[in-house]
Amino acid sequence: EDKVVQSPLSLVVHEGDTVTLNCSYEVTNFRSLLWYKQEKKAPTFLFMLTSSGIEKKSGRLSSILDKKELSSILNITATQTGDSAIYLCAVYNNNDMRFGAGTRLTVKP
Amino acid sequence: NAGVTQTPKFQVLKTGQSMTLQCAQDMNHNSMYWYRQDPGMGLRLIYYSASEGTTDKGEVPNGYNVSRLNKREFSLRLESAAPSQTSVYFCASRGTAGGISPLHFGNGTRLTVT
Numbered sequence: 001e002d003k004v005v006q007s008p009l010s011l012v013v014h015e016g017d018t019v020t021l022n023c024s025y026e027v028t029n030f031r032s033l034l035w036y037k038q039e040k041k042a043p044t045f046l047f048m049l050t051s052s053g054i055e056k057k058s059g060r061l062s063s064i065l066d067k068k069e070l071s072s073i074l075n076i077t078a079t080q081t082g083d084s085a086i087y088l089c090a091v092y093n094n095n096d097m098r099f100g101a102g103t104r105l106t107v108k109p
Numbered sequence: 110n111a112g113v114t115q116t117p118k119f120q121v122l123k124t125g126q127s128m129t130l131q132c133a134q135d136m137n138h139n140s141m142y143w144y145r146q147d148p149g150m151g152l153r154l155i156y157y158s159a160s161e162g163t164t165d166k167g168e169v170p171n172g173y174n175v176s177r178l179n180k181r182e183f184s185l186r187l188e189s190a191a192p193s194q195t196s197v198y199f200c201a202s203r204g205t206a207g208g209i210s211p212l213h214f215g216n217g218t219r220l221t222v223t
Contacts, residue, residue, distance in 0.1 A: 004151075006151075009149070031209055032209045034211055034212075041216045041217055042113075042199065042214035042215060042216050042217060043152070043199075043212075043214050044214075045211040045212070045213075048209065048210075048211055050209065088151060088152065090152075090212075092209060095157065095159055095165065096142070096154055096157050096165075096167060097142070097154070097203075097212060098154065098168070099144070099151045099152040099153070099154075100151050101149060101150055101151040102151045
């Protein structure tokens with residue numbers, strides 16, 4: 001059965017810290033891995049990763065995929081209180097998209 | 110653009126009642142999805158429709174039915190609601206032309222079954 005596992009499930013840091021969120025997967029017919037940020041309502045798209053070893057970057061956020069290890073990491077540098085959210089990892093196979101349980105990040109002032 | 114629109118935003122049902130959650134997208138997307146989100150469990154796929162006229166079960170389809178009414182609309186029906194179906198329901202859509210693309214989500218329906 002397809003499986004997406006995120007760690008840690010919960011994380012509390014202070015502003016300015018750097019965090020690394022992990023996602024591992026076991027999925028048949030892997031096509032791509034996606035990261036989403038969810039604040040109060042709908043998840044919003046951050047990154048889509050298809051090829052191993054190529055870093056995607058947007059401001060203080062970056063992510064990379066390791067297809068050999070079946071995993072991805074999401075890094076956030078110089079965290080701000082506005083980064084507080086649930087970060088979701090999802091893996092797309094040929095037809096559907098499966099999500100992990102998410103990492104709840106809390107950034108304290 | 111409105112994107113993905115879900116109605117209603119909130120609903121309270123008694124056990125055994127039925128209801129339909131509505132979803133419409135205006136992005137001309139082929140694929141549409143229904144997820145439920147429970148605390149600590151992320152988003153779990155209920156049903157999806159890869160294209161107009163097709164529907165398939167996801168991880169947790171029991172107790173639900175879906176209808177892909179046309180390319181824009183994908184509804185989720187609870188025939189006999191149970192307290193275990195208390196959750197936040199998200200509809201999403203995705204374009205498939207040109208390869209892989211991310212999901213676009215609606216704002217969710219918060220359903221409570223008493």
